[in-house]
Amino acid sequence: MSDAAPVASGATPPPATETGPAPASVWRALASVVDPEIPFVSIVELGIVRGVERDRDGWTITLTPTYSGCPATRVIEEDVRAAVLAVTGAQARIVTALAPAWSTEWIAPEARRKLRDAGIAPPHPVGSAAASAPRTIAFHRAVPVRCPRCGSTRTRELARFGSTACKAQYRCADCLEPFDYFKPH
Numbered sequence: 001m002s003d004a005a006p007v008a009s010g011a012t013p014p015p016a017t018e019t020g021p022a023p024a025s026v027w028r029a030l031a032s033v034v035d036p037e038i039p040f041v042s043i044v045e046l047g048i049v050r051g052v053e054r055d056r057d058g059w060t061i062t063l064t065p066t067y068s069g070c071p072a073t074r075v076i077e078e079d080v081r082a083a084v085l086a087v088t089g090a091q092a093r094i095v096t097a098l099a100p101a102w103s104t105e106w107i108a109p110e111a112r113r114k115l116r117d118a119g120i121a122p123p124h125p126v127g128s129a130a131a132s133a134p135r136t137i138a139f140h141r142a143v144p145v146r147c148p149r150c151g152s153t154r155t156r157e158l159a160r161f162g163s164t165a166c167k168a169q170y171r172c173a174d175c176l177e178p179f180d181y182f183k184p185h
């Protein structure tokens with residue numbers, strides 16, 4: 001409709017790709033956003049952030065929630081919008097990617113250490129010796145969850161759901177401490 005408009009009218013906004021913050025600074029900003037259920041681990045370390053892209057209209061952040069229906073998801077989205085706005089001055093568009101589903105495999109090694117330090121047993125890695133051993137249900141059930149406090153494998157599940165739906169509650173038979181186990185998923 002404005003075919004006849006002068007090209008150099010000055011109405012064209014500066015190309016977003018030439019100025020403004022780089023994706024790396026957005027990633028850094030997102031590294032300050034935490035999962036409210038695990039407030040010491042960032043959503044980047046958890047593998048929730050799947051993509052940071054910039055286009056003409058602004059920023060698109062792709063997230064894969066850890067557990068669908070997790071009430072933390074809304075909080076995380078609001079925090080992501082605030083973080084992107086703070087560093088870019090632009091609104092973020094949030095895309096939720098449900099396939100492939102989030103896996104505890106995506107949790108960074110550093111985050112596993114933080115979980116352990118916080119008294120939460122990190123999920124068994126799917127590629128671990130335990131998981132690649134003969135795949136019988138009996139064996140799988142026998143894989144012990146290691147106590148994050150004393151390292152003992154003499155632990156027992158008390159409840160399938162711990163402080164949140166993504167954790168099971170365990171107790172250590174050696175130090176007698178109850179602890180949460182981040183369930184593999």
Ligand SMILES: [Zn+2]
Nearest residue numbers: 147150172175
């Ligand atoms: Zn223990």
